[in-house]
Amino acid sequence: MRSLTEDLRCNEGRWLPTTARLGFGKDKFNKGTTYKPVWLYNSSEFGLDNVTTCEVFDFSTNARRQLVPASPCRILAYQRPVYFDGSLYWLTECQETKVVSFHLYSETFQVISNKAPFPHLPDHCNVTMCVLDNRLCVSQIFWPTQVIWSFDSSSGCWTEMCSIDLTETVSW
Structure with a gap:
């Protein structure tokens, strides 16, 4: 019998790609508490026709399923x-x-921001998404500046929360 960890990591006898990052969240609309681990990964490099593959683990059935x-x-x-x-x-x-x-209750995807103020990311290592002040935010470092953008879901717009001059704050 496989452990839960092995079951979560194994995909039809193959291991999930190392680039697959586990997302974990709570479906806040279902009665009770429903947590869902979600893997979303780029699948075209694995010879699949689809752009991405999404798998959700269901604790109530102790099984994972692929979403299409x-x-x-x-x-x-x-x-x-x-x-x-x-x-x-x-x-x-x-x-x-x-x-x-990815809405955890309806299990549907949506592009929430078509016009991000960071349209071209020259270095993916210098961008981070997080939650600050109860808003979805993106921090981008474009040396010597770090800009933090905040997303207003009601208007669908990004606003600059702050801009930090890293030459003033970083000591070598």
């Missing part, structure tokens, strides 16, 4: 998903960077 359709955009492979307010969020790898969400 998955995200409409390739995701930044090494970014960890962020949980906020009943959804998981990923930055995309499209020609222009977008933010895609």
Whole structure:
């Protein structure tokens, strides 16, 4: 008998790609408490026709299932998903960077931000998504400046929370 960890990591006899990052969140609309681990990964490099593959583990049935359709955009492979307010969020790898969400209750994907103020990410290592002040935020370092953008879900707009001159704050 496989352990839960082995079951979560194993995909039809294959291990999930190392770039698959586990998202974990709470479906806040279901009665009771429903937590869901979610894997979303770029699958075209594995010879699959679909752009991404999404798998959800269901604790009530102790099984995982593949969701179709998955995200409409390739995701930044090494970014960890962020949980906020009943959804998981990923930055995309499209020609222009977008933010895609996965609603844990309806199990559907949606591009929530087509016009991000950080349209082209020259270095994916210098961008981080997080939750600050109860808002989805993206921090981008473009040396010598770090800018933190905040997303207002009601208007669908990004606003600059702050800009930090790193030459003033970082001592070598």
